[in-house]
Amino acid sequence: MTGRRRTAYPRPIQFVIGTAVAGALLLSGCGVLPGGPGGSGEPVTVMTWAPDQVDDADAVTMPGVPAMAKTYARWINEQGGIDGRELRVITCDERDTAAGAERCARQAVDREVAAVVGSYSRHGQSAIPLLESGGIPYIGGYGASEEEFRSYLSYPVNGGQSALLAGHGRQLAGGCERVSLVRPDSLGGARMPQLLNTGLLAAQRPESTDILAPENATSYDEQATKALKRRAGGSCVAAVLGSRTETFFDSFRRLEPEGERVSISSVLGSVSQPLIDRTGGRRSPFEGAYVTGWYPDAGDARWNGMREVIRKHAFGDNSIDADDTGVQTTWIAYTVLKAVVEAIDDDTVTANKVTSALNRGTEVDTGGLTPVLRWRFKDLLGTSPYPRIVNADVTFQVVREGRLIAQKKGFVDVTEALSDARRAVG
Structure with a gap:
């Protein structure tokens, strides 16, 4: 026994496209603009990294990951931001190298971002220790490195x-x-x-x-x-x-x-x-x-909210493929970020406050794309070599x-x- 409590799946039809979409509609009804009258806090700055321009023919490229992050930001800011806070996304080309991953992580620490969100890297051993030294949480990485399932500052959305x-x-x-x-x-x-x-x-x-x-x-x-x-x-x-x-x-x-x-x-x-x-x-x-x-098949209606955001806010960016698992993981990771920021009462959202909100058990409803996510100690799988897994569900x-x-x-x-x-x- 692992002591892990399983959380039931929410299934109301009206939430099938995800609470992130529903929350955004509520914000749009209020007419709140980030930084304008009625705004509830300072802008939230995060980073998303993934390899784009690479030199090695065997390297992996994931340009849709940072492109999805930018698209999410355009969408959520048009709805009034996250709880009235403007979302600012910094992207970094990790180039599928250890040096590139280290460079992106140093930039995240130097820029004092609130989190690294929805990223892809096979070089977690080079990046995540730097994030730990800077106190920067890593939310919803793709799951391409073992460090994502071991670091105390990593909050994975799938089981790798x-x-x-x-x-x-x-x-x-x-x-x-x-x-x-x-x-x-x-x-x-x-x-x-x-x-x-x-x-x-x-x-x-x-x-x-x-x-x-x-x-x-x-x-x-x-x-x-x-x-x-x-x-x-x-x-x-x-x-x-x-x-x-x-x-x-x-x-x-x-x-x-x-x-x-x-x-x-x-x-x-x-x-x-x-x-x-x-x-x-x-x-x-x-x-x-x-x-x-990890997730429902790409034709499942639960992805409709993400597809609509891509259709309206990606501006024809061909690098974003709604069927790509990297793009899907980035969408889920930013859904986590939204829930966490909404749970923070202070005007300024910092990395420490994001980490505290995650550790104290902020629940994230992804509209059925995953089980309800939560990262309390009792929710962790807690087995080596993957102690940080909270979602061990898969699809056939x-x-x-x-x-x-x-x-x-x-x-x-x-x-x-x-x-x-x-x-x-x-």
């Missing part, structure tokens, strides 16, 4: 890759007699089989076959051949290789015997709707794939007609699976 893998085992156990897992030959990759196997073993399925792959290969014929040799009736092949997942399945489908379609799968972060669109939509190699995600999706759609309604809580995996390893 660990939750996805634990959930993926449960998803595959429902339709696969046996599973081959193709994963990176790295320290991070070494943890993947145990997380996946917790779900498989719970359903009396055998452990997955572990197939190691180099992280930056241009072809995965060797790994694809191994996976195909282990195929049999009811077999599935899961690949979790980040940006190289596409490369693996290109090799896999090319070597697949003609007329024989093997079931494949992955998790969000390795597969996404934009990737499916880019690789052929209905003719994509991912057609039919099982995918585990499948690619049909070129679209990621729900395979199973609602969320699946993988708290127990994460705890079992920790005990098995340690």
